[in-house]
Amino acid sequence: MEVTTTQWIVTMVVIVGLLAFDFFFHVRKAHIPTIKESATWTGIYVTVAILFGVFVWLQMGQTSGVEYYAGYITELSLSVDNLFVFLIIMGSFKVPRADQQKVLMFGIVVSLIFRTGFIFLGTALINSFAWVFYVFGLILLLTAGNLVKPEKDGDDDESSEANNFIIKIAKRFMHTTDYYDGDRLFTMVDGRKAMTPMLLVMIAIGGTDVMFALDSIPAIFGLTQNPYIVFTAVAFSLLGLRQLYFLIDGLLDRLIYLKYGLAVILAFIGVKLILHALHENNVPFINGGEPVHVWEVTTELSLAVIVVTLLAVIVMSLASPKGKALTTIKNTRRHAKQYLDIGFEADPAIREKNYRGLIAEEQSLLALPEKHKELIHDEQELLDMLDEAHATHDRYLAEHPGAFGGGDPMRNEPRLDTDAYRTALQNPDALEGHDQED
Template sequence: MEVSALEWGITIGITVGVLLFDVFLIARRPHVPSMRECTIAFVIYMAAAGVFGIWTWAFHGQEYGVDFFTGFIVEKSLSVDNLFVFIVLMSALAVPRKYQQEALMVGIILALIFRGIFIALGYALIENFSWVFYVFGAFLIYTAVNLLRSYRKHEEQHPEDSKVVEFSRKHLNVGDKWLGLKLFYKDKGVRYASPMLIVIIALGATDLLFALDSIPAIFGITQEPYLVFTANVFALMGLRQLYFLIGGLLQRLVYLSLGLSFILAWIGAKLIIHALYKGGVIDWEVPTLLSLAVILVALTVTAVASLAKTKSDERTEVTATDSTPPAPQPKD
């Protein structure tokens, strides 16, 4: 794929511009965004991703257009899982709702930075060592198995209890004042770290872990650095608005871990097949269009089954409540 320096420059410039606009807007007026505000912004971001995909298809060819849309869908799916962890963090660390936008913005910027670093490292590895596809594939399958085990054990995520956060709490003099993105303050001559600093550290640790899953997954779709980068950028854009739009809905996606487990295992297998193809062991590899179809079906089944399960559980709960006999009244 031939991508000019001008294309790279425009893409990075627009990405930085959008981020700076968001930072300026949020820092100027911290608030809880309305549903209308979130919906408009999210639709704009998704439309921009669609337009970019169509442009890629038209100017770089169908193959790269399909690669972008497939990579975008995979990264968006993984970002939704990331979003669920953000919700857990915000609740566990008791972040005031008016400051949650600022925390999310920092989390998204950190995610872009970490993913940018991993994209550069991943590309350098696959360009110089063909066996790295086996490593990426095996890692994704391992991650898929861990997701499946966590689901079966009904393990709850507690990212706020990570070793990094625990270390920060022990070694920083953390106060109790929330001052937005002002991370340090003085009170009666004593210097304190704002609780927001702990939130940012927790978000950074979470972003780092998710980048380890995300980048091998996208390299399983395409090895074009431009498409890997843009798919990640568009997947993270609109995540802040999505947090406020479907925070409650995420709790209903009870089979999300299973769906993501299947998708990661599929891409891991695809990477191993690709490595065998590159090594001349086999003469066939999984077409990206087939991967796109499989991923879309997996996500659709996950969403439908999750909503059906939660609806069934709600009916059972209502039935059980209605059938509970009334408490006996005390006799006079």
């Protein structure tokens, strides 16, 4: 079934309307979404995406419906992987949690704009040059290989700097500040307009989105060449991304096998594209420019491979003791840094919540098996941060005796005995009987 101009216009109006609704009713006023709010709206957007798939199935046929669902699930999975990078970027720019929604919203809009452009460009190329399928297939195979390539020491540090070429150019030609002014993009400093870090982090997120689009668009073209299905699958996968970020934040580190699952999916789609390219071949130096009669992967098989692969890696990740250990270690370090950086989260209630999480994570850190404690890098630095966090908390209570109802809400919670833990790093048996201090 051919998609009419009216259907295109109505679809785009609906998507723009959903984005506008999200901005004016959720993002415009800075706040930290609760788990309930994030779960509710994530469920709503997923339901809308599923219902739209039913519409496609009924109006355009089973094949189109299956293509839409396969594309939507693939794009949503790639978007979740992108959240890891967003988390690193916003952490490196120390974006207050209440303002992170606006940054994410900007990233989603920029991503949708660029991906829409890439979709129509890709459609034009495919319609004009059959050899583009070979190019898309090779891009996906290379991306899959990069996902499973072992990380080198310092890779995380390089990513966390979030200081790409665009940022350097912005800082060179614009007067910038080192502090936020609410969620404003510009502020006045000594009578001069200056760019705040809020605009810089948006530039970083936007630049990253463009790079992500170069991988995700070939992936979905490997599942369908219908531009309407490609566009709607991409759009609906992005719409609920902001709510999903706050819903699974803290669990992202648990998905330690996600990149391997995505590598399998991208490699599978890459092979599917190359097989399709051979079937439609007109490249002179391959089979004399004649089509090669090869087996083609069906859309139903593609959907099955994508769903089974994702379910397998999610279950394996959540059941993995190593994944749980990595989550504990990274969350402990992250909460300690956030608690100590008053400029990052100045709200006492947020900082106290971070401290509560820090205390709970210390106990989980303590309970890690010896083989998983080897996953802790820069142990002494982490222990020093924990000591400083406890000392800072004690000073705050001494300086504000009326805070929290006049007492320490964590007074009955045991803290990690960092001195004993330091000893344990040299002699694990020394930790027995000295794990906690009151």
